[in-house]
Amino acid sequence: MLTWKDIPIGAIVTAPGSAKEYRTGDWRSQRPVWDLAKCIKCGLCYIYCPDASIGWKNEEGYPWWDEYHCKGCGICAQECWTKAIHMEEETE
Amino acid sequence: MAKKVGTEVSFAAAEAVRLCNVDVIAAYPITPQTHIVEKLSEYVADGDLDAEYICVESEHSAMSACCGSSATGARTFTATAGQGLELMHEVLTIPASSRLPIVATICNRALSGPLSVWGDHSDMMGVRDTGWIQMVAENGQDVHDLIVTAFKIAEHKDVMFPVMIHMDGFHLTHVIEPIILLDQEEVDKFLPPFSYDLKLDPDSPVSVGTYGPPHIYPEIKKAQQVALVNTMDTIKTIWKEFGDMFGRYYNPVETYRSEDAETILITMGSFSETATLAVDALREKGKKVGLVRLRLWRPFPFAELRDAVKSADNMVVLDRAISYGGPVGPLCSEIRSAFYMMKNRPAIVSYVSGLGGRDISPEEFEEMITRGEDIARNGSENEYEMLGVRE
Numbered sequence: 388m389l390t391w392k393d394i395p396i397g398a399i400v401t402a403p404g405s406a407k408e409y410r411t412g413d414w415r416s417q418r419p420v421w422d423l424a425k426c427i428k429c430g431l432c433y434i435y436c437p438d439a440s441i442g443w444k445n446e447e448g449y450p451w452w453d454e455y456h457c458k459g460c461g462i463c464a465q466e467c468w469t470k471a472i473h474m475e476e477e478t479e
Numbered sequence: 480m481a482k483k484v485g486t487e488v489s490f491a492a493a494e495a496v497r498l499c500n501v502d503v504i505a506a507y508p509i510t511p512q513t514h515i516v517e518k519l520s521e522y523v524a525d526g527d528l529d530a531e532y533i534c535v536e537s538e539h540s541a542m543s544a545c546c547g548s549s550a551t552g553a554r555t556f557t558a559t560a561g562q563g564l565e566l567m568h569e570v571l572t573i574p575a576s577s578r579l580p581i582v583a584t585i586c587n588r589a590l591s592g593p594l595s596v597w598g599d600h601s602d603m604m605g606v607r608d609t610g611w612i613q614m615v616a617e618n619g620q621d622v623h624d625l626i627v628t629a630f631k632i633a634e635h636k637d638v639m640f641p642v643m644i645h646m647d648g649f650h651l652t653h654v655i656e657p658i659i660l661l662d663q664e665e666v667d668k669f670l671p672p673f674s675y676d677l678k679l680d681p682d683s684p685v686s687v688g689t690y691g692p693p694h695i696y697p698e699i700k701k702a703q704q705v706a707l708v709n710t711m712d713t714i715k716t717i718w719k720e721f722g723d724m725f726g727r728y729y730n731p732v733e734t735y736r737s738e739d740a741e742t743i744l745i746t747m748g749s750f751s752e753t754a755t756l757a758v759d760a761l762r763e764k765g766k767k768v769g770l771v772r773l774r775l776w777r778p779f780p781f782a783e784l785r786d787a788v789k790s791a792d793n794m795v796v797l798d799r800a801i802s803y804g805g806p807v808g809p810l811c812s813e814i815r816s817a818f819y820m821m822k823n824r825p826a827i828v829s830y831v832s833g834l835g836g837r838d839i840s841p842e843e844f845e846e847m848i849t850r851g852e853d854i855a856r857n858g859s860e861n862e863y864e865m866l867g868v869r870e
Contacts, residue, residue, distance in 0.1 A: 388694065391701040395579035396639055398699045399677045400686040409692075 405457070415459030417474040423449055425471035431451070431470060432463035481602040481725070483659045488619035488651045489514035490619035491658045492558075492584050496624035497528045498666040498731075499582075502553035505533040505544035509563040510596045511648035512586040516558055521798055538563040542570035542581075549579035549641075549685045552678035554630065560648055561588030561595075564602045567654075568609070574641040575610025577688050580633030580673070581641040583611075584626065587748065588648040588836040597836020598648035600748065603776070604809045610703060612642040612710060615747045617733075619656035622646045624727055627666055632717050634673045638710045645776070649748040649836060661725070669724055708778050716795065731780035732787045736762060737769025741826075742852050747773045747810060750797070750839055757844030764839040768848055773810070781817050793826045795851030798863075799833040807831075807863045811841040826855035844866055 395401065419432075426449055431445040433450050440457035441450050464472040484579050486494075492515045496504070504523070504661040522528035531548075538559050547647050550553040559567055564585055574581050605611065614629065616622045623645065629642040637855045643739040646652060678683050693698050714729065722728030724757040735755050737743050761768045771787045773780065788794060798808020806812050807829030818824040828851040833839045839847075847866055854864070 389698060391698040391705070394695075394699050394702040396677065396693075396706075397576065397687065398689065398691065398702075399577070399691050403684040403686055406686075406689070455598070 402459055408433055411458050412455045415457060415477050417459040418454075419452065419457070419459070419461070419463060419472045419476050420452075420475050421452070422471050423471075425469045426450075427438050428473075429468060431466050431468065435462050435466045437462060481661050481665060482660050483657055484659070485655050485657055486619070487514060487516065487653065487655050488622055488646065488658070489586075489653070490518050491623040491656075491660065492626060492646070493518035493522070496556050496582075497522050497625045498661055498663055499554065499556075499627060499630045499670060501530050501556045503531045503533065503545070503548040503555045503557070504557065505535050505548065506557045506559070507535055507538050507541050507563060507832065508631040509538070509560050510587060511598070511652040512558045512560040512563070512584070514652065515584060515586070519556075526823075527768065533764075535611055538567040539570060542574075543569045545581045545583075546570065546574050546577070546688070549581045550577065550679045552675045552680075554634070554673045555579075555581045556583070558584040560583050561602045562591055564606060565590065568606060571606055571609040571611065572842045573688060575707075576699070578706075579640040580639055582629045582633055582669040583641070584622070584644045584646060586617055586648045587645050595835045596648070598650055598799075599834045599836065600645075600810075601801070601834075603645050604800045604802075605776065606643070607809065608709060611642070611777065612638075612640050612707070612714070613645060613775055614642065615645045615774055616651065617749055617751050617772060617774075618656045619651065619654070620727065622651060623658055623660065624721065624725070624729065627661060628671060628717055628721050630673075631670050632710070632714050633673075635655070635713050635717065637713045638790070639675075640707060640710060641826070645748065650749040650793045650853060659727075661672070665725070667747055669721065686846060700862065711778055714775065727790075729774060730783070731773070731775035732783040734787050735770040735771045735772070735774070737771050737787060737790070739767055739790055740769030741767040741791060742769075742795060742848055742855075743788050744768065744770050744794040744848055744851075745773070745788075745794055745810070745814060745843065746770065747776065748799070748835055751800070753839060753841055754797075754844045756841035757848060760841065761848060762847055766849075774864045779813060783813070784817060784820070788825065791825045793828065793852055793855040795830060795848055795855075797833070797839075797847065798829065798831045801831055811863070828854045830866050831863055832866040837867060839867060
């Protein structure tokens with residue numbers, strides 16, 4: 388861990404994009420669960436995700452979920468037209 | 480060659496900014512600061528200053544634009560006053576933490592309510608703990624010179640903090656004074672171009688103003704605090720360098736007839752000149768009184784102040800701001816803290832006066848000193864006195 392003497396001037400981060408190493412998925416109390424049978428591949432979950440934790444799209448054309456960063460806000464489940472996403476309590 | 484001219488102090492401020500060849504100005508007009516940015520916008524429009532003048536919709540946006548601009552390595556200036564500084568407040572802490580060397584002139588204005596455009600120090604005290612270096616000017620020459628030194632101090636590699644130059648609204652901003660204006664050649668010799676390794680640059684990307692979770696926030700804050708305290712030596716060195724070049728020496732603490740004084744009046748800002756008249760009058764009556772004026776408010780010049788008042792039994796401190804429901808005025812509060820742990824410390828008496836543009840006459844300063852001596856000897860039932868308020 389850095390001491391106060393190791394802090395670069397202005398706490399400037401010289402390794403750009405390093406925020407991705409921070410596991411915000413730890414904050415989650417609920418996780419989104421997909422029922423791909425209902426998914427129409429519209430991409431709304433991908434557009435609405437405020438944390439860029441839903442990717443677009445996998446080889447079969449479906450959204451994919453970034454478990455490492457998803458905070459479990461539930462916006463994807465709220466916005467999904469076809470109710471292909473629902474939230475379940477995080478058990479990990 | 481530098482020339483002495485009669486000019487409004489606001490124009491002398493704008494001229495100093497022009498001479499420093501700033502790259503970006505983002506400002507919103509507000510009384511009593513307007514003349515500074517009006518003049519600067521004229522310079523830019525007339526081609527006398529090659530800078531981007533960003534017309535913003537508020538002071539909050541002004542400071543936000545300044546942060547972005549400074550982070551790219553552009554020399555950046557803004558100015559505001561009173562409520563404008565309050566609106567800027569949220570953003571002020573960010574350049575201090577991210578170490579962005581913005582320079583701002585603050586034309587001290589009393590805070591509402593009631594609505595006032597006139598001067599006192601309540602706005603300056605409200606932003607005391609935002610992490611900026613804060614200098615306080617006494618007169619027009621101070622303003623002109625301090626702005627030039629402020630850029631050099633702010634951008635020095637051992638400093639890299641934003642700097643405010645406080646000038647009293649109306650008592651300085653709107654008066655015409657004889658001022659020696661520096662010329663371009665002199666300023667170019669004194670002030671090197673701004674260069675910064677960690678600026679925002681697509682070819683060498685960095686992130687400025689990132690998130691600081693609990694595992695790192697206290698370390699970042701300690702580093703910031705230690706760095707601000709450590710700017711004192713560089714500030715003094717640069718002011719000495721300025722004095723050696725131009726013959727006008729500036730110090731964190733200035734003294735007037737205080738060497739052998741038993742009672743010392745402590746002031747900040749433009750009223751200090753009036754106070755010297757009271758010191759002269761009392762000296763003529765054989766009283767050993769003097770004046771000490773703080774030019775630097777942050778970082779606080781502890782050692783310099785203790786040294787300046789070492790002869791004194793009594794200190795009488797003038798505040799032009801109230802700490803509502805609190806102890807004495809903010810300046811006196813700090814001074815009492817600075818002396819509390821000393822053995823044989825002087826008595827420290829607090830006055831609050833000169834609020835909202837109310838003048839303090841030389842006679843009132845005399846009363847403040849003599850009555851202050853009486854309070855120092857005999858005590859008072861009040862935490863502090865408010866002088867010049869109708870009872």
